[in-house]
Amino acid sequence: MKATVICTKTNSITFEVTAGAKYAQKLIYGSRESRKLYASARNTIEGFNGYVKGSDHGALGDPGRRRAAGLTNQFLFTTLILAASNIRKIMSFIRTKVDATLRSRKPRRRDCRSDVIAIKETPPST
Template sequence: MTFEGDAGANAKLGQALLHGSPGWHKLYSHAGNTIEGFNGYLKDADHGALHDGGRRRARGFTNQYLFTTLIVVAANIRKIKSFLQDKLKGAATPSRSRKPRRRDRLGNYWTHEEPSPKS
């Protein structure tokens, strides 16, 4: 099989969205953040602890895949349960505004201004 000399250069620019361009970031940044967030959720030591091999003490790829699948299913069920509980809570109580952040409640406690020199 032979390729023309400029075949590789055209393939890089032949994408619908150039990697790293503003359009690419707009389309893919949310999806990437969602996936990374779920990976962190799966690795949470208090629940799934997918990163801990001691939670899956079995030999062989098939057993590892089975236990990994069960951990992912359990994480999805926890997310669904949490979502439904939030929906039920939201329907039972009237909507209210979010509690002000601590830094906002403290007024000028934290400023980015330089302190005035003491005489």
């Protein structure tokens, strides 16, 4: 069997300047502008990964949490853990917004009146 040489230094290939232009990045990777643009998104993703893998939330990093053989079963358990983590995050967000709304609400007028004294009446004992 004869070996085929794929690359040799005797020939060179030239590409046009526009070749692959539709795949070009607008920002140079690692530049100050790209770090400024992508740092927040990357921190968000890494934070969520830590949240899901943490033992107090999803425990996705613990193989004992997904005791099942087969790629399909692992995929199913991973999907369920991620869905539960997303729901937990959404509920936390809603709870925070509702608490902020309740705290910022003005007190009722009848609760602010100083001339009304609330008296608790006790029922007569029989």
